[in-house]
Amino acid sequence: MRNEEICYLTATAALELFRRRKLSPVEMVKALIDRAGRVNPAINCLADRYFEEALDQAREAEARHMKRGGSTLALDGIPLAVKDAQRVAGRRTTHGSLIFKDSVDDHSDPMIERLQAAGAIILARTTTPEFCLSGVTSSRIWGVTRNPWNTDWGPGGSSGGSGAALAAGLVPLATGTDIGGSIRIPAAACGVVGFKPPHGRNPDGPPANFDRFNHCGPMTRSVADAALMQAVTAGPHPLDHDSLRQTVRLPLTAGSIKGMKIAYSVDLGYVPVEDEVRANMVAAIEVFRSLGARVEEVDLGWTDAVEQNGLHWYNLMHFGRQTIWNLKENSDLMTDYAIRFAKLAKTASGAEDVHKPWEQTHRMYQTLGPVLETHDVFICPTNNAPGVRADHDPFDPNFTVAGRKVDAEYGWVMTHQFNMLHNCPVISVPSGHAATRVPTGIQIVGRTFDDARVFKAALAYEKALGGWYSDKRKRPAL
Template structure:
C-alpha cells in the first residue's frame, strides 16, 4: 500500500486493519507525518508536529495489537490532529496569536484527555486564525492556510487547518470547535464531515463552556469516523457543569430514511446564495428524496435581524474577551482581531438581552415547525469559499448584492443560536473552482442519532468521499 493510500484510510478502516495485524500504527503515523511535510508549502495546514512522541505512542499501540490482549482503546493507534486552541499538557498552544507564541499548557482540555485516553496518537496541531475569531484561516502567527482543492481559496475557519488537513490526507481525525460555524464552515469548504453537537454534549473549559453558542466537536472524512470520534468526546464531565447526563452512545444505524419527512430552505428566506451552492443543495435534496423521504421547502420568516442578533451575542461575549488585549498588546493583534474587539465596545447589556429575545422568537417558529419533520436541510455556506488571504474589510458580493464580510457568506451561525439542535455538515458537490460545497443536516433538539442515520443513508447514496485519487485534491508536493 502506498503512503498516500495509507494516509486516506479512515479511522474505522485503520482499526480493522490494526486488529487483523495487516497494517501497523507506526507506518500509518509515519506516513501522515511525511505527508504533512510534503504538503506544507502547498496548504500550510499544520503548525506543529510531534514525531518522536507520536511514533513512540504508535509503537506502544502496535504492541497492544500484537499482544492480542484486547487492551487497545476505541481509537488506539489512529492519528489525530489537534486544533491550535485545544490545550495539551506540556505543549505550546498559541491560539493563532503572536501573544501566545510561547504559551505552554499546564493541563489538557477535556476533549484532548478523552482522545488520548482512547488511544489516539496526536501527531500534529492544525492552524487557526487568531483566537479562532474568523471564518477564514490566516494569522500573523501562522501565515495563510490554503484550501487543498484550490489553493487560491480559504479552507474556511476557524478550524481551517483541521479541514485542510483532513482533505489533504494529513490525518484521519481532527478536533474542531464551533461558536459560529467553525467546524461546519471548513467541513463544507474542504469537502469533509463536521459535527456540531448539541450544547452540553461535549465538555469544554470555562468561561466559554457557559456560552450556549460553544460546541467542541469532531471532524473526519466519513460519517462513521465522525460518529466514532463523537462517541469518545461525548459525555458528562466533572469540570463542566453544562455537560449532559447520561452519555449518548451513537450507533451506525444504516436502516435508511424511507418515510421520513424533511424540511429544507435554500436561503432562510433572506440570504443571497451563490448559484452553484443552490444547484448542489438541490441535487443533495433530490438524493434524500430518492431514498424515500418526503421533502418540503419551508418558510422560516427570518430576516437580517436574526443575523444582527447573532453578531451582538458574539461581540458581547467573545468580543469582550478579545477587548482585553486592546492595550499595549494591541499592535501584535491581527487587523481582524482588533476590528472584532473594538466592535464589542459598543455593545451593552440591553443589546445582549434583545439578542436573546430574537433567539427566542426564532425557536418559537422553528421548534413547532420541526415537530412535523424529522430533519431540516440547508446549505452550510452561501458561497463555496472566499479567497485564502481574504481581507475582512473587503466587500463580498453575491448575486450583485453586498453581504456582511464576517459571517454574511456563511449559513452555520443560526444553529449556534438554536444550540440544542445537532448539526452535521456533509459534502454536496464541488463548484467549478474545484472548491467543495456542503449541506447541513439539522435534527430536532438532542436527537443526534437521527442526524447520523440520515447522513449514513446520504453518504451511501453518494458513494462516499475521498475513495480514490480522482476524489481527492491534487497537490503538487504530495506523493
C-alpha cells in the same frame, strides 16, 4: 498499500486493519509524516508538530495490537490533529496569536483528555485565526492557510487548519470548536464532515463551557468516524458543570431512511445563495428523495433581523471582549482584524445589547421548533458561497454574494443561526464542488438533543454517494 491510500484511510477502516494486523499504527504515522512534509508547505495547515512523540506512541499502540488476546482502546493508534485553540497538557496553545506563543498548558481540555485516553495519537496542532475570530484562517504567528482543493481559496475557519488537514490526507481525525460555524464552515469549504453537537454534549474547558453558543466537536472524512469520535468524547465530566448527563447511542452504519420526513430551505428565507451552492443543495435533496424520504420545502419566516439582532452582537458582547483586553497591552502583536474587531466590540452598549441575540433566538425557534416537531430533520446549505479567497478581508465593505452586498464576515455562511439555536445538533456533509473545485456542503439539523437522527440521515446520504475520498479521483490534486 501505497502511502496515499494509507493517508486517506478513515479511522474506522484503519482500526479494522490494525486488528487484522494488515497495517500498523507505526506505518500509518510514518506515511502521514511523509505526506505532511510534501503537502503541507503548499497549504500551511499544521501548526506545532509532535512527530517523534507520535512515533513513540505508535510503537506502543502497535505492541498492543500485536499482542494476541490483549486489549486495545477505542482509538488505539489513530493519528489526530488538535485545533490550536484547545488545551493539551504540556503543550503550548497559541490561539493563533503571537501573544500566547509561549503559553504552555498544565492540563488538557476534556475533549482532548478523552481522545488521548482512548488511544488517539496527537500528530500535530492545526492552524486557526487569531482568537478563532474569523472564517478566514490567517494569522501573524502561522501565516495563511489555503484550501487543498484550490490554494487560491481559503479553507474557511476558524477550524480551517483541521478542515484542510483532513482534505489533504494529513490525518484521519481532527478537532474543532464552533461558536459561529467554526466546525461546519471549513467542513463545507474543504469537503469533509463536521459535527456541532448540542451545547454540553461534549464537555469543554473554560471559558467555552460557559458559552451556550459554543461547542467542541469532531471533524472527519466520514460520518462513521464522526460518530466514533462522539462515542469517545460525549458524556458528563466532573469539571464541566454544563456537560450533559444524558448519553446518546449513535449509529455507525447506514440504514433505511424510507419514510423519513425532511424539511428543507435553500436560503432560510432571506440569505443570498450562489448558483453552484443552490444547484448542489437541490441535487442533495434529490438524493434523499431517491432514498424514500418524504421531502418538503418549508418557509421558516426568518428575515435579516437574524443578522441585525443575532450572533454578531453576541460575539461583540462576549467573544469579542478578549480582543479589548489584549488590545490594551499587546496591540503590537495582534492581527489587523483582531484590532478592528476590538474597536467594533467597544461600540456594543452593554447589558441592553446582550439580550438581542437571546430574544432573536427565541423568535427563530418559534418557527423552526414546529417544523422539527413534524419533520425528522431540516436541511439547508452550510455556506451560501463555496468559500472565500485565502486573502479575503472579513471587513471588506464591498463584498457580495450572488450579486448582493453582504457582511464580509458572516454574509457568506449559513451556520451561526444554529449556534444561536444551540441545542440543535447539526452535521455538515459535502454536497459537491464549484467550478473552482472548492467544495460545498449541506447542514442536517436535528430536533433538540436528537443527535442520532441527524447521523442516521447523514449516513444514508453518504452511502448513496459512495463516500467522498474512496479513490484518487475524489481527492485534491496535491
